[in-house]
Amino acid sequence: MTTDTILLTKAANDNTPQIEIDQTFLEQKLTGLKALDLSNAVVNVYAVKASTTNKKKRFQSVMRLPCKLTLENNLRSYVTNCIEGNEHMSELREITTSQDNRFFYVESAATDFQQIIELIRAPNIPSLSNKDQLNAFNGYVIKLTINGETETNLYAFRYIATAWSVTNSAGKFLCFDNDLIADLSAEPRFAITPFIDMIQAGDGLFIADIEQFEKAMNYRERLEQKKNEAIEALASVNALTNGGSEILSRAIGTDKHLMRQLASVYAKPFYNDDIWLTKLNLIAEKPESSHWLIEYDSDKKIIVKEDKKYIHELLTLLQNKRVRTVVDGVEQDVDGELINLPAAS
Secondary structure, eight states, X not given: OOBOOOEEEEOTTOSSEEEEOOHHHHHHHHHHHHHOOOTTXXXXXXXXXXXXXXXXXXXXXXXXXXXXXXXXXXXXXXXXXXXXXXXXXXXXXXXXXXXXXXXXXXXXXXXXXXXXHHHHHSSSOOBOOSGGGGGGOOEEEEEEEEOSSSOXXXXXXXXXXXXXXXXXOSSOOEEEOTTOOEEEOOSOOOOOOSOOOEEXXXXXXXXXXXXXXXXXXXXHHHHHHHHHHHHHHHHHTTOBOTTHHHHHHHHHTTOHHHHHHHHHHHHSSGGXXXXXXXXXXXXXXXXXXXXXXXXXOTTSOEEXXXXXXXXXXXXXXXXXXXXXXXXXXXXXXXXXXXXXOOOOO
């Protein structure tokens, strides 16, 4: 379990400190990704239709793309090579360093990538039945499944920017007859490259190509929109004191880390669960929780303060990520996703 270590820096266009993810946490995430044995992972491929203009529904539809074993093996190796080729990892920031052989990391909840996963998990996904159907899609997902005590899924995504076309493929391709005389091939072609833009594993998104990621996700604009959606949702359930949502919005400002944490709160059910919120209040008011920052008014509503440390704790609690370790009972905050253990047999 990783302790949530808070580092403070100055944002480029802000006078308030910017909260960072601890580098040790990022390195542990990368180590965990590299430790996965994908050699026998089951491969499924999906053509994806992405829209960079639709703010509500970035990913429109998917179709299963049946593949022969040779292609499955190649696709698995593309994902493996991407993971093996990136030796470093940094948090995704407003201004990023040179990518080189580096992943950039962001919580998946702060992006629209979950929309792809929900489409893939839906029942009865149609399979490609006509090659012309590919003309509607402009990306694809390679899903790798590791079957063990618990099933582990990785989703590798590649964005093509313009729709695939099996009738007007970019470039010309040579073909040869039995006498090795060259000609231009008129066969329809559908480009799958050895490059991967991003990989989702657990609650994190590992970005291998920052330019492709920002094109496909329209990330910066979408993060601001998710902030507004989350603030409206929190205001609608009356969990905060009057004016609390406005204070929360000002306190978070353009802090990308806090905006991602807020997006994670919005993606979870706790803020909208009266029973769970009552339990949180009861625990927060116990003497052993006197060191907590969170405060309530006389109506048991959460007081919001324009203080980033206070806001960070509030968002951590609303994600249900303050826990006690089993062995020594140490209270810790988790900067990452809690993993459900298999039920005892």
